[in-house]
Amino acid sequence: MATRKQARKQTLVQVLALLIAVVVIVVAVVLFQSWSNNRPGAHPKDIRVTATVGDESIEVAPYLVCEPGTECPEGEVPNLYVGENDTLKLDIPDDISRYQWQVLSIYDDPAANDETRHGAGETEAVEIPGSVDPIEASDSQDRPKLIVVEVSAVLIGADDNGDEAPYSSVWSLSTMSDEELAEQENM
Incomplete structure (x- = not known):
């Protein structure tokens, strides 16, 4: 004991x-x-936005990434078809959503174009309709159809010297059908 x-x-x-x-x-x-x-964080050129319509989903790489005041080489614009009755969902990664960012929705009727701004940390996903009701000021009575969506933000990345620098960044996505794309290319 x-x-x-x-x-x-x-x-x-x-x-x-x-x-x-x-x-x-x-x-x-x-x-x-x-x-x-x-x-x-990740360099802006390495950040991807996820675009989803129904069961189909793609990763969208930046279309433009450059320091303000410098020439910006253009990248590829991927295409994900969004029908009139579909909804496009964009999942915005934390590397973008923790800053201020905006979404520009471009329709085939310029009067229907829309831009939404999001504050830092407000949201990580947006839904955009494939078509909207006709605008009263428009000459057409057809439902304007979504043709392009752009997400843009000014992000921080490392420059060639390894120092932090601001980068203007744009992720662009075409939402047209194959026929509409072929018609655009022939113009």
Whole structure:
């Protein structure tokens, strides 16, 4: 049977072990949070927006990425058909949604074009209708059909010297049918 002195010593060792474990856990959490908050994000050219219509989904790479005031080489514009009664869903990754960003919806009737702005951290997904009700100011009574969607933001990336720099970034997506695309190319 342990004496009272031995029991106190054992309790003291247990309390010290518990205190050391708590200190180690707190230090690990603080170091992880510091690392997580200070690690560099993806370069804007590597960020992808996910576009979905029904069961079909594609990753959209940036169409334009450049430092403000520099010439911007154009990239490819992918196509994902969006029918009149379909809805296009755009999933915006955290590397974009944590900043201010906007979506420009371009329809075949310019009066129906729309731009929505989103504040930092407000939303990570948007839905855009494949067609909208005719605009009163328009000459046409047909439902304007979605033809292009653009997501744009000014993001931070590393320049050629490894320093942080702002980048104007645009992700562009065509939503036309194959026939409409062929007609556009023949113009």
